[in-house]
Amino acid sequence: MIRFLFKGIIRDKSRSLLPVIVVALGVFLTVFMSGYLEGVFKDITDLNAKFTTGHVKILTRAYAENEDQLPIDLSLFDVKNLISQLRADYPDMEWVERIHTGGLLDVPDSLGETRGQGQTLGTAVDLLSPETGEVERMNIQKSLVKGSLPAKHGEALISDDFAERFGVLPGDKVTLFGSTMYGSMMFQTFQVSGTLRFGNSLLDRGAIFMDIRDAQTALDMEDAASEILGYFKNGIYDDIKAQQIENSFNARYNIEGDEFSPVMSRLIEAEGLGDYLKLADSAGGMMASIFILAMSIVLWNTGLLGGLRRYSEFGIRLALGEEKKHIYITTIYEAVLIGIIGSVIGTAFGLGAAYYLQAHGLDLSGMMDNVGMMMPSVFRAEVTPSLFYIGFFPGVVATVLGSLLAGLAIYKRQTSRLFHELEV
Amino acid sequence: MNWKFKTILSNAQIIKNILTIYKMKRLIFLIILPLCLMSFREPDADLILDKVDKNISSKNKVFESEMIIHGRRASRTITSRTYSVGNKQSFTEYLTPARDKGTKMLKLEKQLWIYSPSTDRIIQISGHMLRQSVMGSDLSYEDMMDDRKLTEIYSAKVTGNETIDSRDCYVLELTSKVTDAAYYSQKIWIDVERYVPLKQEMFARSGQLLKRTTLSDVQQVQGRWFPMKAVYKDVLKDGSGTEFILMSVKFDQDIPDHIFTKAALKQ
Numbered sequence: 001m002i003r004f005l006f007k008g009i010i011r012d013k014s015r016s017l018l019p020v021i022v023v024a025l026g027v028f029l030t031v032f033m034s035g036y037l038e039g040v041f042k043d044i045t046d047l048n049a050k051f052t053t054g055h056v057k058i059l060t061r062a063y064a065e066n067e068d069q070l071p072i073d074l075s076l077f078d079v080k081n082l083i084s085q086l087r088a089d090y091p092d093m094e095w096v097e098r099i100h101t102g103g104l105l106d107v108p109d110s111l112g113e114t115r116g117q118g119q120t121l122g123t124a125v126d127l128l129s130p131e132t133g134e135v136e137r138m139n140i141q142k143s144l145v146k147g148s149l150p151a152k153h154g155e156a157l158i159s160d161d162f163a164e165r166f167g168v169l170p171g172d173k174v175t176l177f178g179s180t181m182y183g184s185m186m187f188q189t190f191q192v193s194g195t196l197r198f199g200n201s202l203l204d205r206g207a208i209f210m211d212i213r214d215a216q217t218a219l220d221m222e223d224a225a226s227e228i229l230g231y232f233k234n235g236i237y238d239d240i241k242a243q244q245i246e247n248s249f250n251a252r253y254n255i256e257g258d259e260f261s262p263v264m265s266r267l268i269e270a271e272g273l274g275d276y277l278k279l280a281d282s283a284g285g286m287m288a289s290i291f292i293l294a295m296s297i298v299l300w301n302t303g304l305l306g307g308l309r310r311y312s313e314f315g316i317r318l319a320l321g322e323e324k325k326h327i328y329i330t331t332i333y334e335a336v337l338i339g340i341i342g343s344v345i346g347t348a349f350g351l352g353a354a355y356y357l358q359a360h361g362l363d364l365s366g367m368m369d370n371v372g373m374m375m376p377s378v379f380r381a382e383v384t385p386s387l388f389y390i391g392f393f394p395g396v397v398a399t400v401l402g403s404l405l406a407g408l409a410i411y412k413r414q415t416s417r418l419f420h421e422l423e424v
Numbered sequence: 425m426n427w428k429f430k431t432i433l434s435n436a437q438i439i440k441n442i443l444t445i446y447k448m449k450r451l452i453f454l455i456i457l458p459l460c461l462m463s464f465r466e467p468d469a470d471l472i473l474d475k476v477d478k479n480i481s482s483k484n485k486v487f488e489s490e491m492i493i494h495g496r497r498a499s500r501t502i503t504s505r506t507y508s509v510g511n512k513q514s515f516t517e518y519l520t521p522a523r524d525k526g527t528k529m530l531k532l533e534k535q536l537w538i539y540s541p542s543t544d545r546i547i548q549i550s551g552h553m554l555r556q557s558v559m560g561s562d563l564s565y566e567d568m569m570d571d572r573k574l575t576e577i578y579s580a581k582v583t584g585n586e587t588i589d590s591r592d593c594y595v596l597e598l599t600s601k602v603t604d605a606a607y608y609s610q611k612i613w614i615d616v617e618r619y620v621p622l623k624q625e626m627f628a629r630s631g632q633l634l635k636r637t638t639l640s641d642v643q644q645v646q647g648r649w650f651p652m653k654a655v656y657k658d659v660l661k662d663g664s665g666t667e668f669i670l671m672s673v674k675f676d677q678d679i680p681d682h683i684f685t686k687a688a689l690k691q
Contacts, residue, residue, distance in 0.1 A: 062496060066662070073495055073560070106547050113686075114548040175545050177538075182500060183493055183560015184523050187540035187547070220523070260497070 009337055019335075020342040023399050026295040027346025027391035028353070032381070034390050035354030039382035045237070045267070045277060047200065047376055050137050051123075053270040054229025055093070055237050056245055058082075062259040063226065070100045072181050072219060072226060076262055079225045086230065090245055093232055096132050097225035099124035099215045103178025103186070105158065105208055107166045116166035120206045122176060124215030128153070137231070140196065140209065146170055147194025156190035156210040159203065163195040170194050176208060180220035188218035199378050228262075242266045295398035300405040328407045335403030336396060343395030350391055357381035469580035469596055475619035477573040479648045484509040487673040488519075493561045494664035502559055503671075511572040513684040524559070528689045529568075536565055539689035546689055562635065562658040562666040566606045574598065574612075577605050585616075588623055589640065592616040607634060618642060618649040633659050646675050 009016040049055060059067065063074040076082065079097050086095045105120035126132040127140075127150050135141055135149065145160040147170030158174060168174060175189045190210060197204055216222055230245070232238060246264045255261040268274040317327055361378035484507070491502045502524060508514040514531040518524040526541035536549045554565045574580075578598035586593050593613040600608050607626035615622055624637040635658050639651035650673065657665035682688055 073497060104547070104549075106545070108545060112544065113546050117548070117550070175543055175547065177540075177547050179557070179560050180523070182498070183495065183557075184502075184521075185527055185538065185540065185559060187543045187545060189543045189545065 009334060009341070016334075016338055016341075019338045019399060019402075020345065022298050023295065023339055023342025023395045024346035024349070026298075026398065027343045027395040028350040029346075030391035030394060031347050031350025031387050032353045032357075035350070035381040035383055035387050036357060036379075038384055039354075039358060039380045040376075041277070041279065042382055043376045043380060045273060048270065048273055049231075049237065049267055050139070051200075051203070053267050053273065054096075054227075055232050055267050056230040056242050056249075056264050057267075057270075058086075058228040058230070058249070058262045058264050059226070060260045061254070061263045064263060064265070070102050070226070072099065072101055072179075072221065073183065074260070075099070075181060075221060075224045075226050076228065077224050077260070079223055079228065082262065083228060086228070086249075089248075090230065092241070093230040093245070094133060095228055095230050096126060096134055096137075097212060097228050099212060099219065099221065099226045101178055101215070101219060101226075103176055105162065105206060106175045106177055107168055108173060108175065118162055118165065118206045120162070120176065120208050121203070122178070122208045122210065122215070124210050124212040126213075127157075127209065127211040128213070139198070143196045143198050145195045145197050147192065150193045150211060153211060153214055154191055155193040156208055156214070157194050157196050158192055158209075159205065159207045160195040160197040161204050162206045163192070168192055168195075174208070176210075176218070178219075180218075181224060182220055184220065186218055186220075188214070190214070199376060230264075237267055239266065239268055242268075295394070295402070298402070300402040324411050328411070331403050331407045332400060335399045339396035339399030342399065343392045346395060347388065347391050351383060351387055354381040354383050354387060358383055467582055467594060469582045469594075470575060472582070472594055472596065472614055472619065473575045473578070473580050473598075476614055476621060477575055479618070479620050479650060481510075481573050482648075482675040484677060484679055485673060485675050486677050486679065488671045490667075490669045490671055491559070491561055491563075492667040492669070493559065494666065495560065496662050502561075507679050507683050509679065509684070514568075515683050515688065516568075530684065530686060530689055531568075532684060537686060537689060544690070546686060557658070557661075562656040562661060562663070563668070564606070567635075567656075577602055578610065583611075586613060588613050591622060593622055615642070615649075620649045620651050622651070635659060641669075645673055648675070 058076065060074055060076055063071055063076075066074065083095050083097060086093070099122075101122040101124075103120055103122060105118055106114055107116040109115040125134040125138065127135060140157070141149065144157075146163070147157075150156060156174075156176075158168065162168070170192055172192050173189050174192055175187055178186045180186045190208070196207070196209065212225070216224065232241070243266060246266050249262075249264040253261060254263045268277055314327055318324065357379075358381045361380040363378050486505075486507050488503065488505045491504070493500055493502070500521065502521065503519045504516050505519060506514060506516040512533055514529075516529045518527040528539040530537045530539075536554065537546050538549060539546050549565060556564060558565055558568060577600060579601045580596045580598045582594055583597050584595045586595050593615055596612045596614060598610040598612060608629040609627045611625040611627075612621050613623040614620070620639065620642050622639050622642075624635075624639075625633055626635040626637075628634055635656060637654055637656050639654045641652040642649055643652050644650075650670075652670045652673070654668045655665050656668060
């Protein structure tokens with residue numbers, strides 16, 4: 001019977017074309033939008049995890065309260081000891097120290113006086129120890145526009161935008177001017193080894209990346225750091241494990257009443273990010289639900305139109321003695337076939353479009369000039385295994401649901417009036 | 425009869441004398457009354473500010489100071505020597521601690537340069553960076569640079585009298601009459617006898633309190649009253665404020681012109 005129905009669908013295009021297009025379009029949108037949202041949310045959380053939040057993050061409580069001001073005077077002390085303890089206690093994670101500081105980046109002229117100057121966000125990571133994986137984690141190598149990575153102390157990377165604005169080339173010197181951990185004036189001259197563009201407007205405006213040991217010397221932060229970040233070794237955030245680590249760490253180290261005792265927080269607890277993650281988790285489900293509801297209504301109407309158009313056909317079949325139940329069931333089978341065909345087409349196109357956006361991305365950098373949050377300027381979709389089925393089942397279910405509702409009209413036909421109707 | 429006449433004449437003279445005295449008294453009363461009334465009138469705010477400026481401002485001054493910065497974690501002390509001419513020129517050399525020793529700041533008009541001996545660089549500070557804290561203190565570069573007379577920057581009105589540390593004070597409200605004032609308005613408590621400020625509150629245009637300064641240890645230096653200690657508190661910042669103590673101050677000195685040149689920064 002399935003073969004018979006399939007032939008009917010293929011041969012009578014007026015019966016199947018519109019429902020297939022509607023289902024394919026709905027499935028396409030579901031698959032594509034799910035892939036796009038998943039990709040964007042993943043990029044946002046990844047970017048934040050790599051640059052600011054880690055999978056877990058350790059700060060002093062006082063620093064955490066004023067984190068947006070980058071208060072290096074409230075930084076963690078005794079960092080080496082704390083990190084070695086963390087490595088022993090939580091071997092599934094990688095632990096790195098970082099320093100963030102604000103200041104001015106000053107470009108000297110030949111006489112050593114100010115030629116150009118701009119505000120900067122200084123980030124200090126372990127650039128000279130490959131085993132920490134910081135260069136890969138922050139995608140520094142791939143973000144190099146000119147020059148090379150720092151090879152020795154005293155070298156730093158600056159944002160390409162800043163370098164272009166002030167005509168700074170690799171090999172030139174720049175001076176970072178700010179405050180030390182104890183409030184003294186800090187002047188540190190670096191040789192620019194290369195320029196970077198991350199594709200993130202916040203970082204690309206005027207950042208300097210330096211080695212953490214250089215920063216510790218310049219900022220008078222011997223064995224101190226703004227924060228310690230922890231990353232799962234497989235690179236994937238696991239909230240249950242992260243919560244266990246957070247609970248055990250805070251129970252051990254966080255001392256009530258001591259504002260300088262270390263306190264751990266999870267990625268999901270970072271301001272705003274938790275909501276994003278929840279939204280990302282539910283994006284697929286939301287899309288499928290909206291799709292099923294909307295498509296069912298559309299396909300119900302399509303089924304009703306089809307039922308009206310096939311009014312005579314159903315009448316003849318009833319007149320020939322076919323049972324209403326059998327006609328209803330064959331209509332449902334037809335709907336299943338149409339749903340499968342439409343879903344396959346929609347999924348294929350949706351995956352294709354998502355893959356295209358995964359490879360090429362959507363450059364929204366022009367709209368990111370005043371964005372205060374760490375967001376990628378190129379939005380990319382992500383093709384995940386769930387995209388292969390996320391639109392498929394809703395596509396079939398919506399078609400069947402539409403047919404179930406529309407097909408009820410078959411039972412309203414009165415056999416006694418059939419021949420009178422067919423005379424027309 | 426003669427005696428009687430004399431007596432009558434004498435009485436008339438007495439009455440005349442009494443009337444003369446009465447007239448004189450009335451005249452004196454009429455002269456004194458407005459003076460008394462004047463003394464009960466609200467004091468002239470501009471006059472008060474002018475007297476304050478005469479105490480605080482000078483052609484030039486040379487001083488050594490100690491700045492004690494109370495942070496959330498620890499306190500630290502910075503000493504420096506400053507030469508300033510009016511509000512146009514200022515040169516400061518940091519003397520201690522070792523990390524800051526040799527750091528120099530030069531202000532000419534509205535420009536500020538800082539010299540760092542560790543990098544042998546002269547960096548010019550401009551724009552909104554001037555509102556940043558100096559050495560982690562509660563003072564901004566702008567606070568240190570803006571040394572204009574109060575009468576040049578603010579229009580004032582007296583709003584009352586209060587007592588600070590057992591000293592009677594006029595309370596004045598100052599509102600900026602120039603566009604480049606560091607603070608839009610101030611409330612200032614002026615010692616009634618010595619005409620020195622004992623307390624200041626600085627506000628933004630929105631009315632938000634930004635800083636509070638208390639001044640004390642008022643001493644007479646070269647014939648003028650001068651507060652030798654000030655405690656600055658940036659109310660938007662954590663910490664217990666910054667103490668600024670003048671260890672010595674000399675007014676109207678002969679300061680060589682070369683001090684106020686960029687060449688002096690590297691010397």
